[in-house]
Amino acid sequence: MKTYFQYPFLIGMIFLFAFLIYLYVRWYTKLSKYDKVRFRKFWGTKKVWKAIYDSINDGLLHASIFKKNPVLGYMHMSLAFGWFLLIVIGHLEVVVATGGLNFPFYYAIFFRYFEPVHATTIAKIFAAVMDFLLLFILVGVALAITKRFYKKIFGMKHTTKLKPLDKVALYSLWAIFPLRLFAESCSAAVYQNGSFLTNTTGAWLGNIANSPVIYQGSWWLYSFALCFFFIALPFSRYMHIPTEIYYIFLRNAGIKTKKTWESYAQIQLYSCSRCGVCLDACQLYDAGISDVQSVYFLQFIRNKEDAEKPLFGCLICGRCQVECPVHLNLNDLRTALRIKASKPLTFSYSYTQKPEQQSADTIYFAGCMTHLTPGTKKSMAKIFDYVGEKVWFMDEDKSICCGRPLMLAGQYDSAAQLIEKNTELIKESGAKNLILSCPYCYKVFKEDYILPDINIKFHANYIKELIDQKKLPDSKLNITAIYHDPCELGRGMNIYQEPRDVIEHYSHRIPLQKSKDKDQALCCGAGLGGINLTGDAKNAMTHNAMTYFDKFNPDVLVTACPLCKKTFVSDRRIEVLDIAELVVKAIEQPNELKALPHREKSYAIS
Amino acid sequence: MKKIAVIGGGVAGLEVSKQLLEANIPVTLIEQSSKIGGNIKNYAYLFPDFYNAEELLNSYHYLITDPNLQLLLNTEVAKIDFSKKTYNILTKDGISVPADAIVIATGYNTFDARLKEEFGYGIYENVITSVQLEQMFKNKEIKTPSGKIPERIGFIHCVGSRDAKVGNTYCSRLCCVTAIKQAIETKKFLPSAEIFCFYIDLRMYGLLFEDLYLSAQRDYNIQFVRGRLSEASEMLDKRILIKVEDTLIGKPLQMSADMIVLMVGMEASDFSKQFKYHNGLEVNEHGFFNPINPHNLRNLTSKDGIFLAGTAIGPMSVGETLDHARGTALSVLSFINAN
Numbered sequence: 001m002k003t004y005f006q007y008p009f010l011i012g013m014i015f016l017f018a019f020l021i022y023l024y025v026r027w028y029t030k031l032s033k034y035d036k037v038r039f040r041k042f043w044g045t046k047k048v049w050k051a052i053y054d055s056i057n058d059g060l061l062h063a064s065i066f067k068k069n070p071v072l073g074y075m076h077m078s079l080a081f082g083w084f085l086l087i088v089i090g091h092l093e094v095v096v097a098t099g100g101l102n103f104p105f106y107y108a109i110f111f112r113y114f115e116p117v118h119a120t121t122i123a124k125i126f127a128a129v130m131d132f133l134l135l136f137i138l139v140g141v142a143l144a145i146t147k148r149f150y151k152k153i154f155g156m157k158h159t160t161k162l163k164p165l166d167k168v169a170l171y172s173l174w175a176i177f178p179l180r181l182f183a184e185s186c187s188a189a190v191y192q193n194g195s196f197l198t199n200t201t202g203a204w205l206g207n208i209a210n211s212p213v214i215y216q217g218s219w220w221l222y223s224f225a226l227c228f229f230f231i232a233l234p235f236s237r238y239m240h241i242p243t244e245i246y247y248i249f250l251r252n253a254g255i256k257t258k259k260t261w262e263s264y265a266q267i268q269l270y271s272c273s274r275c276g277v278c279l280d281a282c283q284l285y286d287a288g289i290s291d292v293q294s295v296y297f298l299q300f301i302r303n304k305e306d307a308e309k310p311l312f313g314c315l316i317c318g319r320c321q322v323e324c325p326v327h328l329n330l331n332d333l334r335t336a337l338r339i340k341a342s343k344p345l346t347f348s349y350s351y352t353q354k355p356e357q358q359s360a361d362t363i364y365f366a367g368c369m370t371h372l373t374p375g376t377k378k379s380m381a382k383i384f385d386y387v388g389e390k391v392w393f394m395d396e397d398k399s400i401c402c403g404r405p406l407m408l409a410g411q412y413d414s415a416a417q418l419i420e421k422n423t424e425l426i427k428e429s430g431a432k433n434l435i436l437s438c439p440y441c442y443k444v445f446k447e448d449y450i451l452p453d454i455n456i457k458f459h460a461n462y463i464k465e466l467i468d469q470k471k472l473p474d475s476k477l478n479i480t481a482i483y484h485d486p487c488e489l490g491r492g493m494n495i496y497q498e499p500r501d502v503i504e505h506y507s508h509r510i511p512l513q514k515s516k517d518k519d520q521a522l523c524c525g526a527g528l529g530g531i532n533l534t535g536d537a538k539n540a541m542t543h544n545a546m547t548y549f550d551k552f553n554p555d556v557l558v559t560a561c562p563l564c565k566k567t568f569v570s571d572r573r574i575e576v577l578d579i580a581e582l583v584v585k586a587i588e589q590p591n592e593l594k595a596l597p598h599r600e601k602s603y604a605i606s
Numbered sequence: 607m608k609k610i611a612v613i614g615g616g617v618a619g620l621e622v623s624k625q626l627l628e629a630n631i632p633v634t635l636i637e638q639s640s641k642i643g644g645n646i647k648n649y650a651y652l653f654p655d656f657y658n659a660e661e662l663l664n665s666y667h668y669l670i671t672d673p674n675l676q677l678l679l680n681t682e683v684a685k686i687d688f689s690k691k692t693y694n695i696l697t698k699d700g701i702s703v704p705a706d707a708i709v710i711a712t713g714y715n716t717f718d719a720r721l722k723e724e725f726g727y728g729i730y731e732n733v734i735t736s737v738q739l740e741q742m743f744k745n746k747e748i749k750t751p752s753g754k755i756p757e758r759i760g761f762i763h764c765v766g767s768r769d770a771k772v773g774n775t776y777c778s779r780l781c782c783v784t785a786i787k788q789a790i791e792t793k794k795f796l797p798s799a800e801i802f803c804f805y806i807d808l809r810m811y812g813l814l815f816e817d818l819y820l821s822a823q824r825d826y827n828i829q830f831v832r833g834r835l836s837e838a839s840e841m842l843d844k845r846i847l848i849k850v851e852d853t854l855i856g857k858p859l860q861m862s863a864d865m866i867v868l869m870v871g872m873e874a875s876d877f878s879k880q881f882k883y884h885n886g887l888e889v890n891e892h893g894f895f896n897p898i899n900p901h902n903l904r905n906l907t908s909k910d911g912i913f914l915a916g917t918a919i920g921p922m923s924v925g926e927t928l929d930h931a932r933g934t935a936l937s938v939l940s941f942i943n944a945n
Contacts, residue, residue: 371724371837371839372723372724372837373723373724374723374724374726374729374730374837374838374839374840375723375728375729377839378729378840396839397847535770539773565723566723566771569721569723570721570771570772570773572718572721
């Protein structure tokens, strides 16, 4: 008997494959010359195995989501891995049943229709496995539907908002497996060719399944659900399924996000599954901002909508990047796009006055923001003095910005001009060491300056070295301290341990909860990336962060960033010190605990 | 007899007490420090006429011996129980003061200049606040900590006022004229000193304030530079290097000074600020108490029998504070008569 119900599926499938091949090729051709070479060479290396491992781990098993949230992990895993197995084992079943590879492309998908008689033991085992897999997926679908309406069960505060084509894809995805169950149950009702699941549901259906309209209709519906899903897929968030694998391979080939928005960035854009894990990591909710988070930002860009607000209304603190189960370089993507979207400033910077050139072994560059926290500057001078380090304080009087703030604002060319001026000064000094007390400076000096002969050190690491070399005294203060990881230093430069060591050397550090520590540390609320955030929005985030710290009732809050310091100080609930100030306090007055100047009294009034 | 408690022994609390005592109403006056007077104790002279602040304060001293006044010094309020009709003030020492009416005259705090770290207060020894300078006037000696007579002094306006970065967006009103008063006073002490005022704009709101500003320029050669201080740093000889943009000339300016004086603004007191976190009384976003309305119900809170006097509701000069306090006393009297 000739059948027609497979055509919707076939049309959808062919459309999807054609579209994907077109995109894959297009993305490849648009990679830079060097990235193409990287990608070609990659195929002969061991890195391929790592890519395959990542694909299975992240693309199919969703291990990263599993670790964060087992229920959400199961949901993703059952749909991805379950469906994958259903396809693979389904085809295996057909191969065994037909004894060869000579069957049409769609045969396995509608196998219960085409091969109604299942008599052998092997066929029964296959039927049981297939039923089990279907059940495995159906539980995932049930969870997905539940999540949409009761996100709190999943421990999620936020779930993503959907676009119309997302809805088509989402609802057809939800429909595929219940419809498959329905169609296979009909077959099972008529031919008893199912197993524990479909035979049971088939028995419930009973004689209804004998009606040709119901029987044929059920397979038509199943085919249509597949068709709708495949056609909507490239225009919905489910495009992440095929793109993510591509991204994993490119990533493992060593390709990096550039300052310019290019093909690799485009691929990351499509790799976002819009799972919404980034939402709960975002502190902008503290300020009532719920439309600029990474998932929406990427969605805006993909839909070519006006993305000014999500692009510039984010602190680039990187909390979401840590959480992203697809490992997208969200900070780099935003920065690259800011550069692309910004009209270049036409400043010449010719007015900047260079400080008088000096030659020195060690340079200290305080940076604009350390100049706003002279306590840190003065403490560094005292430390240099104490250990007898001869230092050229490069920007003591006349200073040229490091360039990082401009870069975060998308003004790469302007930043490059400043970088050039500073580079020249540093090179001419003949220095071997460059010490920085601002994480913003540190990041840009490490990543964007070309200073091959110079050892660039962050002040906390420098102090740690001095302690290890016994150049600084051991004089512990009898105070409790919380360490706040600055975004640019922790998530930005992966420096976590040295500041902790220094603080533990000089005071009693109170550890924070894991969910608010190290790479999950809170942002102070005033990250320089937050270009168009209002003061009120920033204050709300600062307030909540301080409320969290205040619960531990520390004597001081220690940080290693002048911006964090200034921001937290304005809240006034806890005394805030830069790590260098803590060290100097310990050296100068080891037995004296000063009255806390900023603490606002809060006694209860009813 | 109704029991009246006044919280705060500054000029506002003193004036309310004085008015009530004159009407033969007994008053309990609660003051956290060991002396009456509040912030006015820090001042040598008052603008615009250089009236002696101590003289003004002394005019209240006779109240201490009034038998109708129960004065509780060194007493800090821990809690006010609003739950019963007669309110109950609990002090930190465990004393309980029942009251049918409470006048809140808790005044203001001066801005903690350490919060504006880029100006170097608490870090550089030659950066002082306007409160410290006033103390120097009282001691009749203006010297740097190293004993030097300053030759160039900079007055920095709007420290902690009109500054969103420290969370205070409002104008403290009185610092401009105080700076001019202090600049003139300094010039009288040190006739050869060079004096500069760095301002955003000068808010000479009072009747005679503008005259004082003119006189500062004409008679005392005080120089005014329009521009907000961006940062101060310490030079090797401990002098202060200030960086500021002269916005009238349109050029950045660097200048060294032997001493800079930070004109610290007025902030809500700790007592009122706590209501930002606890329920009980209404405060505005700056932490000052909110009267029912700022026009004709300026002394009343939404709680029956709770009154406000003086700078607890926002920055005010001494004269304005006393006027406001007399209004409050009148409101308390009508409250007593009505009940």
